[in-house]
Amino acid sequence: MEYFVQQLINGLALGSIYGLIAIGYTMVYGIIGMINFAHGDIFMVGAFGALIVIVGLGAVGFGGAGVLIILALLAAMLIAAVYGWALERVAYRPLRGSFRLAALISAIGMSIFLQNFVQLSQGARVKPLQPMVEGGFVVMEKGNFAVTLSYLQIIIVVTTVVLMAGFSLLIAKTPIGRTQRACEQDMKMASLLGLDVNRTISLTFVMGAALAAVAGMMFLLYYGVIDFFIGFLVGIKAFTAAVLGGIGSLPGAMLGGLLIGLIETFWSGYFTVEYKDVAAFAILVLVLIFRPTGLLGRPEVEKV
Amino acid sequence: MSMLTVSGVETFYGAIQALHGVDIHVEEGEIVTLIGANGAGKSTLLMTICGSPQARTGSIVFESEDITALPTHQIMRKGISQSPEGRRIFPRMTVLENLKMGAAFSEPANFDTDLEQVYTLFPRLKERAEQRGGTLSGGEQQMLAIGRALMSRPRLLLLDEPSLGIAPMLVRQIFTAIKQINVQQGVTILLVEQNAYHALRLAHRGYVLVNGTIQMTGAGKDLLARPEIRAAYLEGGAT
Numbered sequence: 001m002e003y004f005v006q007q008l009i010n011g012l013a014l015g016s017i018y019g020l021i022a023i024g025y026t027m028v029y030g031i032i033g034m035i036n037f038a039h040g041d042i043f044m045v046g047a048f049g050a051l052i053v054i055v056g057l058g059a060v061g062f063g064g065a066g067v068l069i070i071l072a073l074l075a076a077m078l079i080a081a082v083y084g085w086a087l088e089r090v091a092y093r094p095l096r097g098s099f100r101l102a103a104l105i106s107a108i109g110m111s112i113f114l115q116n117f118v119q120l121s122q123g124a125r126v127k128p129l130q131p132m133v134e135g136g137f138v139v140m141e142k143g144n145f146a147v148t149l150s151y152l153q154i155i156i157v158v159t160t161v162v163l164m165a166g167f168s169l170l171i172a173k174t175p176i177g178r179t180q181r182a183c184e185q186d187m188k189m190a191s192l193l194g195l196d197v198n199r200t201i202s203l204t205f206v207m208g209a210a211l212a213a214v215a216g217m218m219f220l221l222y223y224g225v226i227d228f229f230i231g232f233l234v235g236i237k238a239f240t241a242a243v244l245g246g247i248g249s250l251p252g253a254m255l256g257g258l259l260i261g262l263i264e265t266f267w268s269g270y271f272t273v274e275y276k277d278v279a280a281f282a283i284l285v286l287v288l289i290f291r292p293t294g295l296l297g298r299p300e301v302e303k304v
Numbered sequence: 305m306s307m308l309t310v311s312g313v314e315t316f317y318g319a320i321q322a323l324h325g326v327d328i329h330v331e332e333g334e335i336v337t338l339i340g341a342n343g344a345g346k347s348t349l350l351m352t353i354c355g356s357p358q359a360r361t362g363s364i365v366f367e368s369e370d371i372t373a374l375p376t377h378q379i380m381r382k383g384i385s386q387s388p389e390g391r392r393i394f395p396r397m398t399v400l401e402n403l404k405m406g407a408a409f410s411e412p413a414n415f416d417t418d419l420e421q422v423y424t425l426f427p428r429l430k431e432r433a434e435q436r437g438g439t440l441s442g443g444e445q446q447m448l449a450i451g452r453a454l455m456s457r458p459r460l461l462l463l464d465e466p467s468l469g470i471a472p473m474l475v476r477q478i479f480t481a482i483k484q485i486n487v488q489q490g491v492t493i494l495l496v497e498q499n500a501y502h503a504l505r506l507a508h509r510g511y512v513l514v515n516g517t518i519q520m521t522g523a524g525k526d527l528l529a530r531p532e533i534r535a536a537y538l539e540g541g542a543t
Contacts, residue, residue, distance in 0.1 A: 175408065182394055182405050189392040192354060194380040194409045194456065 002140055006147045007269040008262070009139075013153040013222065015261020016160035020215040021238035022245065022253035023167065024084075024208025030184045030248040031204050034100070037107040038087055039212060040235015041114035042080050044228065046213025047220045048118055049079035051127055065132045069221070076213040083114075084209025085202055093198070111231075118228040126227045129220060156218045163214060164254050167207075171250060180204065184248075233277065237264070240284040246297020255295060305368060307332045307492055308353070308460060313362035315345075315352045322348040324516040325362065330460070330494055335486050337495045337503040337524065339537055340513035346496040347389045349513070350462045353494075354386055355379045366460065381409050385458035387449040389465060395438030399429055402437050402448055406455030414457065421489070422451040425481050443474035450478070454485065460492045461485065467499045475499070479506055500537035504528040512537075 021043050028036045053072040062068065091110045095102045136150030171177035182190045183200045191197050219234065220226055237260055245256025260280055267279040293299050306329040315323040322345045330336045338346050352359050353366075355376040364372045371379050380386075385406075394402050403422060407415055423430040426447040432440060437448060446466055453461055463482065467475045479502050485491050497503035504510050507524040512533065520527065527533050 175404075178397070178401060178405060179408065181397060185394045185396055186392050188356065189388065189394070190405075191356065191376040192380055192386050192388060192392075193405055193452070194377050196377045 002142045002145050002147050003269065005139065007265050009147070009149050009153060010269075011262035011265035012258065013156045013261070014265055015258035016156050017215045017218050017222070017257075018234070018238045018241045018260050019254045019257025020160055020163065020211045020218075021234065022241040022257045023164075023250065024212050025239050025242040026245070026247055026249060026253040027180075027204050027208050029242070031180070031187075031201055032092070032096070032103075034092070034103045035107065035239065036087075036092075036205075036208075037104070037235070037239075038091075038110035038114060039208065040231035040233075040238065041111050041118075042084050042087070042209045042231070043212040043216045043219075043235060043238075044118065044226070044231030045083050045114060046076045046080035046209070046216030047226045047230065048122060048127075048216075048228075049213065050076035050217040050220050051129060051226060054129065054132070069132060069217075073214065073217050076217050077210040080209040080213035080216070081206045084205040084212075087209075088202055088205040093201075111235075115228050115231065122228065124228065126225050128225045131224060132221060152221055156222065159214065159218070163211065167211070168250060176203070237277075237280050240280055240287075242294075244283055244287050244294055246294025248298070249294065249296045252294055252296035306330060306365075307367060308494070309363075309365045310349070310353065311363050311365075313349070313352060313359040313364065315348055315357055316360050317348075317357065322516055323352065323359075326513070326516070326518055328511055328518065328521075330492060332459075332492055333486075333490065334509065335482070335493045335495060335507045337497055337507035337510045338513055339497055339500040339503055339510060341536075342498070344513045345516040346513055347464055348516075350386060350388070350464050350494070350496055353379075353462065354384065380456075383457075383459040384462065385453040385456050385460075386462040387446075387453040387464060387466065389468075391442075391445045391449040393437035393440070393445045393448055393452075395436065397437055398434050399437060399440070399448055400433045402452050403429075403455050406452035408456075410456050418455050418457065422454055425454075425484060426451055443470045443478070446470055446474075446478060447481075450481065450485075454489075454491075458491060460494065463493060463495045465496055465498060467497065467502065475502065482506065498537075500533070501528070504533075 021039065024039045025036065028034065050072040053075040054068055057068055057071065087110055091106045092103050095106055133152040133155065136148045139147045139149050171180060179195055179200055182195065183197055187197050238257065241256035241260040242253045244259060245252025260283065263283060264276045264280050268276045287294060308330040310326055310328045313323055313326045314321065326349055338349065340346050351357065353364055355374055359372055363370055366382060366384060371382065394405065403419060407418060428444055429447055429451055432444060437445065440448060450463065450466065466478050470478065482493060482495065483506060486493050495503055495507060504524040504527050510522065510524050510527045511518050512520040
C-alpha cells in the first residue's frame with residue numbers, strides 16, 4: 001500500500017510533465033494536421049534556457065531560489081516561444097499546401113538540427129544542477145519505508161493543474177481561443193471572416209512551446225540533470241500521450257500525459273525499470289491498432 | 305463609380321482554367337444575381353473576389369480600391385463578407401459563438417445591436433443560440449451562415465446558393481430575408497443561385513455565366529422573360 005502510494009505520487013509528477021508537452025503536439029495537429037516532431041526538442045531548448053538563466057544569475061549571486069526559479073521559468077518560456085515561432089516560420093510555413101509528408105520530414109530535420117545545435121553550442125556532456133527545492137512531507141510510514149511527497153512534486157503538480165485549467169479556459173472562453181478553434185474547424189472559413197490564419201498558427205506554436213518550456217524547467221528541477229538529447233525520448237512519450245488521449249483533443253492530451261506517467265512509473269515500480277520505455281511505447285502500438293482515435297478523440301472525418 | 309468592378313478576371317485551379325475573362329459590376333444598393341449551371345464558375349467568381357484563389361489576370365476593384373492581390377483576410381476586413389458554398393458553419397461551436405466569429409473584427413460596442421438585428425431577421429437562431437452549429441438543420445445552418453456574414457456590418461454581401469438543399473418552405477423565408485437585408489439595412493448583394501426563378505425575380509440585374517464567361521446580362525425581369533433562359537434554367541426547375 002505504501003509502495004503503491006509512493007508510485008502514484010511519482011507517476012502524477014511525471015505525468016504532469018508529459019501532459020504539458022502533449023498539449024503542444026495536440027494543438028499543432030488540431031490546427032494544421034501535422035505532427036511537429038521537433039516539439040520534444042523545443043522542450044529541451046526550454047530546459048537549457050532555464051538552466052543557463054539559473055546558473056548565470058546564480059553566478060552573480062542573485063536572489064533566493066524562489067525568485068530565481070520564477071525568473072528562469074519566464075525566460076525559458078520566452079526562449080522556447082521564440083524557437084517555436086521561428087520553427088514554424090522557417091521549416092513548416094513554406095511547405096504548407098505541399099504534400100503531407102513534406103512537413104513531417106522537415107520536422108524530423110529540425111529535430112536533428114536543434115539537437116546538434118545545442119550539442120555544439122552547449123557541449124555534449126550532461127549538465128547537472130544542484131537541487132533547488134529540497135524537503136517534503138512524509139505522508140505515511142511503515143517500518144523503514146516512508147512515503148514522501150516532496151515540495152517539488154507539489155510545485156510540479158499544482159503548476160500543471162493551474163496552467164491546464166487556465167489554458168482550457170483560454171481556449172473555451174476568450175476571443176483568442178475562439179479564433180483558435182475556428183481555424184481548427186475550418187481554416188478557409190476563418191480567413192473569409194477576416195482572420196489572419198497564419199498569425200493564429202504562429203500563436204499555436206508559441207503557446208505550445210511556452211508550455212513545453214514549463215515542462216522543461218520542471219524536468220530540470222526534478223531530475224537535476226539534462227543534456228541535448230532529452231527531448232527525443234520525452235518528446236516521443238508526450239506524443240504517445242497525445243495519441244493515447246486522442247490527438248487533436250486538449251483534455252485528451254492532459255489525460256494521456258497523466259496516464260503515460262502513471263503507466264511508466266508503476267511499470268518501473270512493480271516490473272522492471274529497464275523495460276519502462278517498452279511499456280510506454282507498447283501503449284502507443286496498442287492504441288494505434290485498437291483505438292486510433294484515442295480515448296477522447298473524435299473519429300477523423302474526411303472533409304469534402 | 306461602381307461599388308464592385310470585376311474586369312477581365314481569369315482564375316485557375318492548378319492547370320485548370322475556371323474563369324475565362326469575366327467582367328461584372330455591382331452598383332451600390334443593388335441586388336445582382338449570377339445564374340448558371342453546375343460548374344459554370346459561379347462559386348469560383350465569388351471566391352476570387354475574396355482572394356481565394358486569387359485572379360491570375362484581370363482586376364477586382366472594390367470602393368475604388370484595387371483588391372486583386374490582397375490576402376483574403378484583408379479583403380474581408382474592407383466591408384465585404386460571404387456566406388459561402390456549403391455554408392461552412394463551425395460545427396463544434398454554438399450558434400452564438402459562430403455569430404461572434406462573424407463579428408471578430410467589428411466594433412465591440414455594436415455587437416449587441418447587430419446580434420439583435422440578426423435574431424430579428426432569423427428568430428430561429430435565437431432559440432438555438434446555445435446549440436452546436438453541427439446539429440442544426442440545413443435551413444437553420446443557412447440562416448446562421450447569412451447571420452454570421454451580417455455580423456461584420458458588410459456593405460457588400462456575397463451569397464452562394466442560399467437555397468441549396470433547403471426545404472421549399474424555408475427557401476421563401478430565406479429570399480424574404482435577403483430582400484429585407486437589401487432594403488432595410490441597405491446592404492448591396494451579389495447572389496449566386498441555381499434557383500434562377502427566385503433569384504431573377506428578386507434581383508435588379510442578373511448575369512448568366514456559362515463555362516467561365518458571362519454570356520448574357522440584363523435586368524432580372526427581362527432575363528426571366530427570355531425564352532433561352534427559360535429553356536436552360538427554368539423549365540421543370542421552377543419552384
